[in-house]
Amino acid sequence: MNPDGTLNTAVIVKLEPDFSEGNVSYNADGTLNRAETKNILGPHSAVASTAALYSKVKYGSRVSVATMGPPIAEAALQQSQLICDADELHLYSDRIFAGADTLATAEVLKAGIKKMANGQPIDIVFAGHRASDGETGQTGPQTAWKLGYPFIGNVIDYDVDIKRGYVKVQRLIKSYGYHDIIEEIEAPLPIFMTLDPSFIPFFNTISQRLKLARHQKEAIGRSSQYKEYLKVFSAQSLEVNSKAVGLPGSPTIVYKVEKIPRAKANRKADVIDGSSQGNIGQVVTRIYDTLGGTIIK
Amino acid sequence: MxxxxxxxxxxxxxxxxxxxxxxxxxxxxxxxxxxxxxxxxxxxxxxxxxxxxxxxxxxxxxxxxxxxxxxxxxERQITKYILHATSKDKVFSLDITPTHNYQSNFGYTVLxxxxxxxxxxxxxxxxxxxxxxxxxxxxxxxxxxxxxxxxxxxxxxxxxxxxxxxxxxxxxxxxxxxxxxxxSKFTSSELYQGVKVVVKLPEGLIEERFEISENEGAAHLFAGDITLNHIGGGFLYTNRDTLSVGAVYHYDSLIENPVEPNELVNALLSNPFVMELIKDEVPKSKDSYKNLSKEEELRARFKSNKLIKSWKDLHQAYYSSSRISDLLASGLYKTKDDIKNKIDSIHNELVSKYDIGFETNYVELEYSTKLVPDGKRGRxxxxxxxxxxxxxxxxxxxxxxxxxxxxxxxxxxxxxxxxxxxxxxxxxxxxxxxxxxxxxxxxxxxxxxxxxEIDKNYLKTFLDCTKQVPKDIVGHRYGTIFKLMSSNTLRNISIGFANTLGYKRLLPILESNNTYTDVPVEIAERAGRDLQKSYSITIPTIAERIAKLDYNDDSLSHIKVLNSQSDFMKKMVTLCPTKCYSIENERVMLQHEGCIECGTCAKETDWKHPRGEKGIIFQYG
Structure with a gap:
């Protein structure tokens, strides 16, 4: 938190291929043609940026956005700034960062986050659920671990109690085939959270709406001159250990991604004639038996 | 709080x-x-x-x-205000620009x-x-x-x-x-229903056809057979590179003799005089490529759509002096003729390679409706x-x-x-x-x-304009009205008469089928010039018009039908401009999804605006 009591927040984003129709291009062997495909701010990164905007509107937070990548990754920062009206943009760019897996990326991000907001501690770090061109969903949790921050995933809503220094979050837990559960958790700041793709910020007072409109307007101005907010860091200026980053710092390599084949359904269906009341009773009993055990209050 | x-x-x-x-x-x-x-x-x-x-x-x-x-x-500052009396194949035009200029600093068309x-x-x-x-x-x-x-x-x-x-x-x-x-809610006598379509037309063609310069605009009003015997009329206004074409009618005249609102605007669009004003060259998308394999067909469709898009864009640009200078400045083209050549070459490629035909038709962008309160009665x-x-x-x-x-x-x-x-x-x-x-x-x-009250100077200004109507066409039935228009003395008497009568008693005379339909038809027939259709127009169906509109659908209806068997609600089946009402088992059913929130049905429904962000999203308006 800043001396004046405002929150410091950070968003981690990624420049990803635009998989929307007409923008994506594939090689003959079915792999992604990265040269031909347009790159944009990843959809999950956009959700994380929205979460930062929410904290900016609701709590007047300061927002820093960071990404690791080649110079073109600036585009992701600019697009994120357009969403969250960021006060500071960080690009971590160095040849030796190339080939990094999630752990080596986390090392760079950790070092960068510590340099944000003029070295003031960051209270909340937001990140997306996962990247659309990687399938691990690990960079967020590993950065949290390196920072020593508690990690909360699948967040769909949050509230900060600034006086107490606590955050209350709601997270969506999908138990496929059964009910979705909404879990409410309270945790002391600082915190690292990743947002569920279904996160939609809701602004329910007039003053929040007015602030939102002001930030949206300001964001258009800022992002059109995003270079003024941009700081580029190399391995040296980040003061990272060159053995902990890039290829040397990566214990894993994603070799191939495969879809898990869907298991065949083994349900059995009974046909029940609905004309008599007794038969309908059977249906109700069956529904009750199936659902009864999983209803969570 | x-x-x-x-x-x-x-x-x-x-x-x-x-x-x-x-x-x-x-x-x-x-x-x-x-x-x-x-x-x-x-x-x-x-x-x-x-x-x-x-x-x-x-x-x-x-x-x-x-x-x-x-x-x-x-869009454009109106410098020409013209009233047209139409019959089936004739039109008589009356320049009433003085009524437009009456006590006015300016009038701009707007979207x-x-x-x-x-x-x-x-x-x-x-x-x-x-x-x-x-x-x-x-x-x-x-x-x-x-x-x-x-x-x-x-x-x-x-x-x-x-x-x-x-x-x-x-x-x-x-x-x-x-x-x-x-x-209370406005009654049918206190309202007009207006229907409008926005028509795309290149800037230069607008200026050429309406005989206006780059900084001028024209407004045309219509009465006569295009009213389909309703009290009201049509309008056609020039915007920068679009036209607003619409029809506005007294709501009670629609209730009395229900007609689909889109039919009223269609009557105007298919009038030969209007057809000439809105026409443009239009590429006809192809439905099928029979001889091609599935994959080749997709490729042809994709390529031809892309070409049609560039053709349309250049076609618009070619008739706009500002767009031409932009194109020349961009260095893509050296002269105006280069642009024309490019348009022709795309045209030829579309015809020869992709079998895309070109026809004379018009391009409709947006269909909309609005209720208008009549201040004389409803304020x-x-x-x-x-x-x-x-x-x-x-x-x-x-x-x-x-x-x-x-x-x-x-x-x-x-x-x-x-x-x-x-x-x-x-x-x-x-x-x-x-x-x-x-x-x-x-x-x-x-x-x-x-x-x-009626502004007698305005009335005089208007009647002065009607002097252009030839005197020798006085018909038996409408004798008085024709005489009013053509005689100086009578005009002055009538203005005095209007003052004595007062607004309330004058309105039924002014706003009648006589004034809006019968007299204009008579004038057009007797003094109008002949019209001929130079092409056959394809007007979108109401379903196609709705399909073009942009909505943020709400699963909840913002309208509730109160009495599904009332006469009024049965008329809504015809009068709803987007056909949200239908009759099933003698009960009126509502499907709110296509609603464009005009309020035509509001009188006998529980009518609310949709929740925030929901419903129709007009692009022109």
Whole structure:
């Protein structure tokens, strides 16, 4: 938190291929043609940026956005700034960062986050659920671990109690085939959270709406001159250990991604004639038996 | 609970003018708008006037928005105002530009989506500094009085908030008027139903066809057989590179003799005279490529669509001097002929390689409808309820006298009067007489005078224009009316006569099938020039028109049918402009999904505006 009591927040984003129709291009062997495909701010990164905007509107937070990548990754920062009206943009760019897996990326991000907001501690770090061109969903949790921050995933809503220094979050837990559960958790700041793709910020007072409109307007101005907010860091200026980053710092390599084949359904269906009341009773009993055990209050 | 000074409900032209003027006066105001973006729920014919009455003062758009004349995205300044009498294959045209110029500084054609976005930008700059602003996507559902001078506003989306005064600018179907009981819903005799289509036409073709320069515009009005025997008429206004073509009819004449609103606009579009004005070269998309394999067909379709797109773009650009200079400056083309050659080569490629045909037709962009309150009959005599002031359409204020068609300017004048009244109350911290003060200011407006009595000088100006109608075509049935038009003495007598008769008794004579259909048809038949169709027009079906519109569908209906068997509701099956009603087992059924929120069915339904951000999204308006 800043001396004046405002929150410091950070968003981690990624420049990803635009998989929307007409923008994506594939090689003959079915792999992604990265040269031909347009790159944009990843959809999950956009959700994380929205979460930062929410904290900016609701709590007047300061927002820093960071990404690791080649110079073109600036585009992701600019697009994120357009969403969250960021006060500071960080690009971590160095040849030796190339080939990094999630752990080596986390090392760079950790070092960068510590340099944000003029070295003031960051209270909340937001990140997306996962990247659309990687399938691990690990960079967020590993950065949290390196920072020593508690990690909360699948967040769909949050509230900060600034006086107490606590955050209350709601997270969506999908138990496929059964009910979705909404879990409410309270945790002391600082915190690292990743947002569920279904996160939609809701602004329910007039003053929040007015602030939102002001930030949206300001964001258009800022992002059109995003270079003024941009700081580029190399391995040296980040003061990272060159053995902990890039290829040397990566214990894993994603070799191939495969879809898990869907298991065949083994349900059995009974046909029940609905004309008599007794038969309908059977249906109700069956529904009750199936659902009864999983209803969570 | 959050507290603000003033809430303005509705972000149309009147509401935004109120926000701007309150901010100019240094007063904090919050404007609440249901649409997700400003200008997406608004429709106008539309000409925006600035007036200069001989007696009294009106507040004009350029008085409120200082940058209006310099910056506002208006379309064209009207310099030609022409009335056409049509019969099946003849038209008689009457130049009535003097009636347009009558006591007016200017009249611009406008498209509301564009214009209101600009109004909002201008208003917001002043409002924000005072802690006010615009809140979008919010629907006001109720109003509660905490005490005489404290109003609590409840919405579907936000926590309730508190204000000292409210300006209700929520349009012809004002819910605030219903919630407060300030007025009953407008009756069919107090309303017009307007239908409009926006037609695409290259800038240069507009100027050539309407015989206007780059800075000029034309407005054409129509009466006669195109009315399909209803009281009202058609209009065709030139915008920058589009045309607004529409039909406006007395609602009670539609109730009496129901006809589908799209048929009324179609009657105008398929008039040979109008057809010539709207025609353009149009590529015909191909339905199937029979000889090609699936993959080749997709490829051909993709390529030809891309070519059609570039052809359309260049076709538009070629007829616009500014676009031509842009293209030449870009270095892509060296001369204007290069552009023409490119257009021709794309054309040839489309015809020879992809078998795409070109035809003469017209290009329709957007279909819309709106109810218009007739100020002569429907204006609120007391346009307030406690601390809530009604302005513009919400207060039923529009001036419609023959070819005099004004609405937006009246709403802006109301907005200033409301803002002035509230500002005074805030300064004195006394809201006791706010409503009366506003009402008095509105009564002083020259516009109110024009709603109460006929302006004999205007009538004279109009009748003077009708001198052009040849005298020797006097028919038996319409003898008096023809004589009125052609004789100087009779004209003067009739003006005096009009004064003695008074507005109320004069209106049924002025606004009759005789005036709008029979007499114009007779004039066209006897004195008009022959018309011939030079091509056959393909008009989109109503289903195609709806399919082109943009909606944010709501699963909940904002309209509830109260009596599914009433005569009125049965007429809605015909009169709903987007065919939301159908009859099943003699009961009227509603499918709200295609609704464009005009309020035609509001009289006998529980009619609300959709929740915030939901419903129709007009792109032109």
């Amino acid at each position: 959050e507290k603000f000074d003033v809430a303005i409900i509705g972000g149309g032209s009147a509401g935004l003018a109120a926000l701007k003027h309150l901010s100019n006066l240094g007063k904090q105001a919050i404007l609440i708008e249901g649409g997700k973006k400003i200008g997406t729920k608004n429709v106008s014919g539309g000409i925006l006037y600035s007036k200069n009455p001989a007696v009294g003062k009106v507040y004009n758009v350029e008085n409120i928005f200082d940058n209006f004349l310099k910056d506002a995205p208006v 509301l989506n564009k214009l209101l976005t600009w109004f909002a930008k201008e208003a917001l700059q002043s409002a924000e500094n005072l802690g006010g602003g615009i809140v979008l996507g919010v629907h006001v559902k109720s109003i509660i009085w905490k005490d005489e001078n404290t109003i609590i506003i409840e919405t579907d989306e936000l926590e309730p908030f508190q204000v000292k005064a409210v300006i209700a600018a929520d349009g012809v179907n004002s819910e605030i008027a219903q919630i407060t009981g300030a007025r 609120m005599k007391k346009p307030y309820y406690k601390n809530i002031l009604f302005i513009g359409d919400a207060a039923g204020r529009g001036i419609f006298v023959g070819p005099r068609i004004e609405g937006i300017n009246v709403g802006i004048d109301d907005a200033v009067r409301a803002a002035e009244s509230i500002s005074k109350s805030i300064d004195q911290n006394n809201f006791d007489r706010l409503g009366e003060r506003y009402s008095k200011l509105v009564e002083e407006s020259p516009y109110t005078r024009d709603m109460n």
